[in-house]
Amino acid sequence: MPELPEVEALTAFLADQLVGRTIARVYPVAVSALKTYAPPVTDLQGRRVEAVGRHGKFLDITALDAEAQGLHLVVHLARAGWLRWRENLPPEPPHPGKGPLALRLCLAEPQGAGFDLTEAGTQKRLAVHCVRDPAEIPGIARLGPDPLAPEFTLDVFAGLLHGERRRLKGVLRDQGVIAGIGNAYSDEVLHAARMSPYKPAAGLSEEETARLYEALGSTLRDAVERSRGLAAGLLKAEKKSGLRVHGRAGQPCPVCGDTIREVSFSDSSLQYCPTCQTGGKPLADRRLSRLLK
Structure with missing residues (x-):
């Protein structure tokens, strides 16, 4: 299970890859991973990634539209989930099935770049949220202080x-x-x-x-x-x-x-x-x- 150090490193890696780039397509493959439905994750399409952050073990990708209105793609990888960065995603849309793929995000530029969210095993605990405010997510709202924050004395x-x-x-x-x-x-x-x-x-x-x-x-x-x-x-x-x-x-x-x-x-x-x-x-x-x- 990814914990704070891995999610912190993943945050930094994704910030280098995503910030300033536009999301072309989002394919929700495993419905079980989606924990919110309004707004749909497809509303992220056409938005520019503004920031990548972390709340405990939650990964938070912030994307803005033309009016600077933000949406957050928030992911909790749980026990068996992972994010796989790919430079050459297949051009055809993925098909829902019994495989590990839960969600795919494709960038507009460079074409073919993006990531897959995957989850191994039969216990499906990977959680994907699309929200206007991360505090809407109960798991984030109840978090205690971050142990790496300066105020954690x-x-x-x-x-x-x-x-x-x-x-x-x-x-x-x-x-x-x-x-x-x-x-x-x-x-x-x-x-x-x-x-x-x-x-x-x-x-x-x-x-x-x-x-x-x-x-x-x-x-x-x-x-x-x-x-x-x-x-x-x-x-x-x-x-x-x-x-x-x-x-x-x-x-x-x-x-x-x-x-x-x-x-x-x-x-x-x-x-x-x-x-x-x-x-x-x-x-x-x-x-x-x-x-x-």
Whole structure:
């Protein structure tokens, strides 16, 4: 799943490719991906792209008409969605079917350039919105502060954790608390902070809060820097190569050499290092325990 660093890099890449250029055609291929219908996404045709931005993990392409009235194409790539930039799109319109293609956007110039939105798998969660104001989208309206924004200070972060009864892993992933962090980077932040994913958020000392705040910022900024300047097609591989614990169960921790462990849930899993994060004690994996009974 693309998270804040990948969407930030994708935003910069698309800004270079799209800003100042006119949208020739928009083909909505998978109706399931469309979350808004008025105005239709085809109203973007003939508009000039003014800006490309980001709201948490939402990608926002702003296009203006001749009267400078704006529409926003807002995309959430979800777990299995991706944007594929292409210099030579087929000239014929795509046909709806069972393939991964959800939407195609073609530029007027250079002819043939544009992108495809695709989604693998059977769980269709890719979300495409065409709105006049991104705040109309419930997922954006409920977003917490952006952790890379200058105003996201230690005091702001401490205030978000105050009174939280949940575990750190759940708090970091909650888009209503902090925007843009998902399953992978919450694992990475907690590893960098040397904290258990099960540690209660409200129980942190001032020193622990400061340590987690620093780990959060440095982990995300480092990931953004690694992805900066990369083409869209290279971002997935860069994310995977830069992860220290997430997705690396059974491998040695790059800090201490202990074996990275995993806790599995119904639709996701977390990874952590016992030596670095839990005092050497493995966390209970209830799913595995049930299998061993």
